[in-house]
Amino acid sequence: MNQGIPLVSGTKNTWCPGCGNFAIQHAVRFVIEELEREGIPRERIVLVSGIGCHAKIVDYFQVNSFYSLHGRTIPVATGIKMANPDLYVICFAGDGDLYAEGLDHLVHAAKRNVDITVICHNNRVYGLTTGQYTPTSPYGYKGRSTPQGIHESPLNVIEVLLGSGATFVARAYSRRLPLLRRIIREAVLHPGFAHVDVLQICATFYNLTAFYDEQVYETTETNVSQFDFACRTGHLWQYAEKGPIPLGIFYRTIRPSFPEKKEPFTKDRALAVKEIISRYS
Amino acid sequence: MFITDRVRYHLLTEADIVTECSVLIGGKAGDGISQAGQLIGSVFASLGYHVYQYTDYPSLIRGGHNYCIVRAAERPVTAYRSGIDLIIAFDQQTVDIHSRRLTDRGTILYDSDRVKATGIPLSLAGIINPLEGVQIMGNTAMTGALFRVLGIPWERIEPVLRRKIRAQPEKNIQIGNAAWNQVSSQMEVQDLGGSGRPFFSGNEWIGLGLLAGGIDAYIAYPMTPASGLLHFLAGVAEETGITVYHPESEIAVILMAQGFVYAGKKTAVGTSGGGFCLMTEALSLAGQAEIPVVIVVSQRTGPSTGLPTYTAQSDLLFIRHAGQGEFPRWIAAPATPEEAYRLGARAVDIAWKYQVPAFILSDKSFSEGIFTGDPDMQDPVAHPLSAPSFPYQRYADTPDGISPILSPPYTGEVIKVNSYTHDYQGITTEDPDMTVVMADKRKRKAQALLNYIDRDESIITGGNPDGKTCIVCWGSVRGQVTEAAEGSEVRIVSPLILEPFPGDAFRKAMRGVERIVVVEESVSGQIVTILREQGFIPDEVLLRYDGRPSAVEELSARLGRVL
Numbered sequence: 019m020n021q022g023i024p025l026v027s028g029t030k031n032t033w034c035p036g037c038g039n040f041a042i043q044h045a046v047r048f049v050i051e052e053l054e055r056e057g058i059p060r061e062r063i064v065l066v067s068g069i070g071c072h073a074k075i076v077d078y079f080q081v082n083s084f085y086s087l088h089g090r091t092i093p094v095a096t097g098i099k100m101a102n103p104d105l106y107v108i109c110f111a112g113d114g115d116l117y118a119e120g121l122d123h124l125v126h127a128a129k130r131n132v133d134i135t136v137i138c139h140n141n142r143v144y145g146l147t148t149g150q151y152t153p154t155s156p157y158g159y160k161g162r163s164t165p166q167g168i169h170e171s172p173l174n175v176i177e178v179l180l181g182s183g184a185t186f187v188a189r190a191y192s193r194r195l196p197l198l199r200r201i202i203r204e205a206v207l208h209p210g211f212a213h214v215d216v217l218q219i220c221a222t223f224y225n226l227t228a229f230y231d232e233q234v235y236e237t238t239e240t241n242v243s244q245f246d247f248a249c250r251t252g253h254l255w256q257y258a259e260k261g262p263i264p265l266g267i268f269y270r271t272i273r274p275s276f277p278e279k280k281e282p283f284t285k286d287r288a289l290a291v292k293e294i295i296s297r298y299s
Numbered sequence: 300m301f302i303t304d305r306v307r308y309h310l311l312t313e314a315d316i317v318t319e320c321s322v323l324i325g326g327k328a329g330d331g332i333s334q335a336g337q338l339i340g341s342v343f344a345s346l347g348y349h350v351y352q353y354t355d356y357p358s359l360i361r362g363g364h365n366y367c368i369v370r371a372a373e374r375p376v377t378a379y380r381s382g383i384d385l386i387i388a389f390d391q392q393t394v395d396i397h398s399r400r401l402t403d404r405g406t407i408l409y410d411s412d413r414v415k416a417t418g419i420p421l422s423l424a425g426i427i428n429p430l431e432g433v434q435i436m437g438n439t440a441m442t443g444a445l446f447r448v449l450g451i452p453w454e455r456i457e458p459v460l461r462r463k464i465r466a467q468p469e470k471n472i473q474i475g476n477a478a479w480n481q482v483s484s485q486m487e488v489q490d491l492g493g494s495g496r497p498f499f500s501g502n503e504w505i506g507l508g509l510l511a512g513g514i515d516a517y518i519a520y521p522m523t524p525a526s527g528l529l530h531f532l533a534g535v536a537e538e539t540g541i542t543v544y545h546p547e548s549e550i551a552v553i554l555m556a557q558g559f560v561y562a563g564k565k566t567a568v569g570t571s572g573g574g575f576c577l578m579t580e581a582l583s584l585a586g587q588a589e590i591p592v593v594i595v596v597s598q599r600t601g602p603s604t605g606l607p608t609y610t611a612q613s614d615l616l617f618i619r620h621a622g623q624g625e626f627p628r629w630i631a632a633p634a635t636p637e638e639a640y641r642l643g644a645r646a647v648d649i650a651w652k653y654q655v656p657a658f659i660l661s662d663k664s665f666s667e668g669i670f671t672g673d674p675d676m677q678d679p680v681a682h683p684l685s686a687p688s689f690p691y692q693r694y695a696d697t698p699d700g701i702s703p704i705l706s707p708p709y710t711g712e713v714i715k716v717n718s719y720t721h722d723y724q725g726i727t728t729e730d731p732d733m734t735v736v737m738a739d740k741r742k743r744k745a746q747a748l749l750n751y752i753d754r755d756e757s758i759i760t761g762g763n764p765d766g767k768t769c770i771v772c773w774g775s776v777r778g779q780v781t782e783a784a785e786g787s788e789v790r791i792v793s794p795l796i797l798e799p800f801p802g803d804a805f806r807k808a809m810r811g812v813e814r815i816v817v818v819e820e821s822v823s824g825q826i827v828t829i830l831r832e833q834g835f836i837p838d839e840v841l842l843r844y845d846g847r848p849s850a851v852e853e854l855s856a857r858l859g860r861v862l
Contacts, residue, residue, distance in 0.1 A: 023713075029726050061708035064562075069718070076715070077726050082707040084561050085717040085727065086554065087584055093551040097558020097566075100542060101516065105562065105707065126547040283540025288678060290539045291510045298497040299344070299674055 025050060025060075029077045036225075038192035038218020042139060043075055045198040046108070049206060050081065053106075063106045066095040068120070070112035070146050071220075072139035089119025092127045095134045100277045103133070106206060113140040117153040117175055124213075128182035131210045132276040137202065138175070138213070141220040142257070149223035156259045176252035179213050180245070180269060186212035187248065187269040191234050192219070193227070197265060204267065210275040217263070233261025242270045319372035320488060322445065323383045323400065325393025328356060328363045332389070335438035336367035337498070337669060342446055342459045343371035344498045344671050347491025351778075352669035353379045353848070358523070358607040364392045373491070377635055377670060377778030381850040385448065387441050388414045406485065408444055410437065419448060419482055426477045432467075436474045439464065443475030450487035453479050496671035501775075502527035502569075504636040504672060505595055505659055508643020510535075511679050514593070515564035516542040518552045523607045524663040525569045525597040549574035553581040557590045561716055563706030565647055567593035572601055572614045579621045582656055586626025588716040589694070589702065589741070591650035591657070598662040600846040609846025610663035612774055613821040616828060618658055619798050625738075627745035629752070630658040630798035632774035633665065634759070636672030638795065644679035652682040653701060653748045660797070662820070664848040665775035692723040696736060700743030749799040757801035758808045759793040766790030768862060769812040771837065772819065773797060773826055775848065780818050783854035787862060789816075797826075802833050814838050816861055820848070 025047055033039045054060055065081050067073035069088035076083035086094045091109040099107045116124055116138050127134070143161070144150040150161040153173040160167045179187045186208040190198040198216065205212035217234070219225050241247040248269030255263045320343075324335045333354045340350040348371035356365040368379045382402040388394045388409035394416045398407060407418030412425070421444050423437040439460060446456050456479065457472055464471045499507065506528050509517065517536075519529040529545065536543040542564075546555055552568050559566040570578065575596050585592050598614045600606035618630060629649045633639040642659055650657035687703035688695070691712040695702045707714050715725030720737060722728045761781050762770070769790040772780045777793045784791060792808045794801065809815075815837040817824055824840040839861045843849060849857075 023711075027726070059708070059710070061710055061712070064707055066558075074727070080713050082713055083715045083717075083725075084558070085715070085719060085721075085725075086557075087580060087718055090550070090554045090581065093546065093554035094558040094561070096546070096551075097518075097555035097560075098562045099558075100544065100555070101559040101562035101564040102707075122547055123551060126551070277542075280542075285538075285540065287510065287513070287539060290535075291507055293538070294510075294535055295497045295507065295674060295676070298499055299495045 023080055025080055027078055027080045031078060032074065033071060034221045036221035037071070038141060038216070038220070039072060039075060039139060041192035041195055041198060042137065042216055042218065043078060045195060045202050046075070047079070048199050049203045052203065053206070058106065062104060063108065064098055065108050065110065066091045066098070067110045068112060068115035070115050070144070072110050072112045072115070075110050089115050090123065091116070092120060092123035092134070092136065096127060096132050099132060099134050103277055103279070107134040108206060109134060109136045111136060111138050113138060113142055113154050114144045114152040117173055121153075125178065125182045128179055128184035128211050128213070130276045131183060131185055131273055133210055135205045135208070135212045136214070137205070138215045139218055140215050141218045141224060143220050143224035145220050145223055154257045156257065172257035174252065174256050175215055176268060177249065180249055180252055184213050184269070185210035185271050185273055186267070187252070188213070188267040189215045189217065189265050191217045191230055191265055193231065194234065194236070194265060197236055201267060208270065209272065229261070230263065233263045234265050235262055237264045237266040237268070239266045242267050245269065319370065319376070320385070320449070321380055321383050322369045322385045322387065323366055323397055324369070324387040324389075324441070325364065325366035325397060326389025327361070328359055328365050329361045330365065330389045331435050331438050332356070332365040333367055335387070335441060336369050338438060338442045338460070338463055339445060340369045340669060341463050341498055342442065342451070342456055343369065345459050345495040346451070346455065346488065347493040347495065348372060348671070349375045349496065350498060350669070350671045351376045351379065353664070354667055355847070356608055364390070364396065366393060366397065375635065376782070377668065377775070378782055378848070378851050381852040385445065387445060388416060389437065390414060408441065408448060408482070419444070421478060421481060426474055426481065430470065430473050430477065432470055432474050436471055439471040439475040440478035443477070443479035444482045447479045447482050448485050450484040451490070455490065494674070497674050498669060498671050499636065500527050500667055500669045501636070501639055501661060501665040502597070502667065503531045504639035504670065505633070505643045505661065506531045507676070508640040509567050509593065509647060510539055510541070511640065511676070512644030512647030513565050513681065514541060514567050514647055516544070516556070516559045516566040517569070518544050518546065518556050518559070518566065519569045520545060520549045520552050520574060522571045522574045524599055524666045525571050525574075525595060527666060528569045528595060549577040550581065553578040553592065553594070556592050557581065557585060557588070560590050560592055561706065565651065567595060567647070569595035569597070571597050571599050572617070573604070575614070575618070575621070583622035583624055583626070584718045585656045586622055586624065586628070587718055587720070589654040590716065591654050593646045593650050593657050593659070595659045595661060597666040598660070600844070606846040608663065610775070610820060610848055611844065611846065612662055612776065612819050613825065613844070615660065615773075615797065615825040618660060626655070626741055627653070627748055628656045628658065628798055629653070629748060629796070630660055631796050632660040633795070634775055634777040634793065636670045637676065639665070640672070640676045641679065642795070648679065648681045649748070651684060651704070653744055654704060655744070655748065660774065662775050668775070693725045694721060694723050694737065694740070696723065696740055698743070699747040700740040701747065702740070745799065752796050752799060753801040753803045755804050755807070757794065757796040758804045759795050760808050761791035761793070762787070762789045764790060765811065767812060768814040768816065769809060770816045770818055770858070771826065771830065772817065776818055776820060779849050779851055779854045782851040783858055789862060797829065800829055800833065805833060809835065816841065816858070818854070820844065
């Protein structure tokens, strides 16, 4: 246990005032403290981030971390989990990061049901590069790279995840903190690939606070093990400019997770190599 | 070596020394030509010969012309010769294309059901059908017939077939024996005795080295000509306790590898040029975050898709400079099985000791060439890693720039790695002073690495040690060069380590040289750039860039014009 070492590091926080990242940081801190109390020591937790405003979160925690590349949290996290299945690996990614640059990894991670948790800080805009559209920006969104507005519909990432085989799919909102905490905790403890799409506002480039506050509602989370039901819930909101927007765990099921359990290797490696060489003689 | 006086008339051209035998096996893709070659090579190996096999095949699955050359000799060889002593023809093209290569008294062993030729006919259907075999067993039949022609008793062939053939060994042995009985002996290959040498592809020798070096994991996406390494390690993963994984892309490959390494597992990846292009962003991550990763790159003819199944030495400068920013790396290019084994193990050691990307630079010729090697490879000796101090800082500053490495979970300590410029603990910084501290730390690490590798053993020398004319080459071409230069007064200098470049050792090896000839399989002569950096200006640059390695005679003729 790391009793005495504060969970939040002394690193100066540079998120904009009002940023949704604070709520995610708060919820994750709450969950880690809870897990520590329940006997999961902090050193068994590894945080992995991409690149973007969200990613600074790993600097702000006194927890093992791998600050990786834009779009590449998932393969790093998968490698860590494969190397040591006893670690709890939590990825933080942005929507541009995860759903644009790194979408292939997301689809494959869900397909292989790798036992990691992905938290997407989905503010539907690029913050750090100053306001361009992302895969979840609504039709017509005007940004600095698309001053005339985009002529593409947003990607319904919930449907992408369900179609890819994710076994835990949820949506949360940074201004519904109790739900956010509960979902993150359940995602971390889910044995398999868990994805939490967190709607958050970008205080500087895309502030949807009023819209979200008005449109979000928490589902009753009944029938969450039924795929068809999850698809219907996921289909209710297409990341468009009108709601309503369901929040909660949409789908949760158990299927064999990755990596498979391996027996510890006890033989002498050098001897094994010599055996292979002699076999080819 | 092998031909008795009794059958001397079957021997080869004057140029061919009586100490070796070259067999060319040709047919259509799908005939299992390479497997036939390996079976034949294995028999030669069991007779005590050094064997080298070259396989030439187009990038397709069925049809097309495939051939391989199996060369057996009394000494180690890593190149093929133009002259062929025995052609095994599964199709007519083999005869049409290659019969001109027959040595004066060479002969053709052919499937008389499909091929018209002068030589030794064998009806494969006539052997296989009565025994209710399948077409692919024609390989076994030809192997049996070949060694009868070469005068090898059946008792010396059967154990090899039994060991090598997994599917229906009994039926194969019947078929091989029937073919052996159908032809007559025309030559007499000497049985050199001994217990036989291990016979592996270059990729496999590299893989054995990686295993000996202690890798815990190998991650790769299939790409010719590196896939053989993936297949080999996947095949032995269980018995060696390593994890082998094939993810969605080369981008995922190198990032997963770095996840493994962060969690304390020694990890290697493998690919060819195109796949390595996808890895370059994360290569730079490994440079910045100081994550030890071993990368095997097997070159093929480029640019772009190029000739997928043919060779090149055209990615040296790319690999030397790949990745944004500046960071140290280690590049080694083996040319023999022993070097592949040793450098494979050394790559793991260097990567972890210096926390840098360590490259094994191979090419199609070496990766897919099959070689007998020393059965008693020496166990590699790894550098001890320095112990961390506490409270732990992943990027602690040290005199040699190497920060002790720890992996999670480590009780009471936080382990952070970072792609951003970072402080000692691994927290992002934009501070100019810390930026310089970390850059200087990596620079001292590069110097420490250079100090370690700049030694005689990083440069392979051959030929006449006092020769005033020197051929400089690297990687797989060294085998051709060494043989092609035999009998001349030429010195051969071949850097085994290409980055950091062992300049002092190189200058020592070049002392007294007046004329430099470079041999390389590229369009531009990439090592010339490195030589110029070291103050050497080549006089002649012999290049080849049609994707084919040179036969000894071909290179010898070209060298003859410039030496």
